[in-house]
Amino acid sequence: MAILTGSCRFGLWHVHVSWEGNTVYRVRFARQGIGNAVPEEIRRYCAGRPSRLTDLQSIATAGEGVYPRIYRAVREIPCGKTATYSEIAISVGTAPRVVGLAMSRNPTPIVVPCHRVVAKTGIGGFSPDPAIKEALLAMEREGTVCRSEMREINR
Template sequence: MTGPDRPRRMTVQSPLGPLTITEEEGAITALAWAEGGAEDTPLLRDAAQQLEAYFAGDRTDFELPLRPAGSAFQKQVCAAMAAIPFGDTLTYGEIARALNAPPQAVGQACGGNPIPILIPCHRVLGRNGLGGFSGGTGVETKIWLLKHERAGGLLI
């Protein structure tokens, strides 16, 4: 794809390794643990600055246009995760009850979150523990993010 509507990517360095942010049609559509782009747009610059402030401990929320791909249910789960405040957590079961869905389906949708950190799937826990995490180095990355946010007095 060429032209202004093609995906644009910028890689930023973080304490968790390189993160590549993808912008499409004026919204952030993905964040991945990888090297993958050096494009420069106002939105990608803004996202990079907000992530830098988050990792520095100077930002607790993000003000970016986000457009996660996925089914209607995936988008509902992403909206529920995005509503979890910095430092708080919910369980898969709590989100499932709110959406009238099975916890396993919520877990699968969390695992398919295309914009981790910005849509904070790391704030969703299993009933008896951390649950999984598909970004970075897996559960170790989730633990790092929760400690960074001092989430709910979580003892990790």
């Protein structure tokens, strides 16, 4: 199977994705879009519709290094909730700044939901623009996007 790339819209930004099957290699925010499609769950998420990002895998979570363990811990933060840099640090046995650095180098934002990691006082950083982080958190707080298919069926 070949690696595919595409983009979808999120507010004023375009979300570029490269992936193969269920494995996502890169996600990045850019001003310009490209024509091709992105995985369904990311398309639904960006549109604010119910989605299950946990169906996707990220290359960033593989391995036993510190960064992969951080990324796995971040993936366990439920949609609509947040954790602090220090909480993640304690859970994997490292320092808060290492978590910050790992977030800044996260190759697959959204799939590894680094926007759910906030500073103890304040929202913390996000590149290329903290406004994206605020928008993602606001969307998840609203709640529609967080409904999984199971909850859709159960209600």
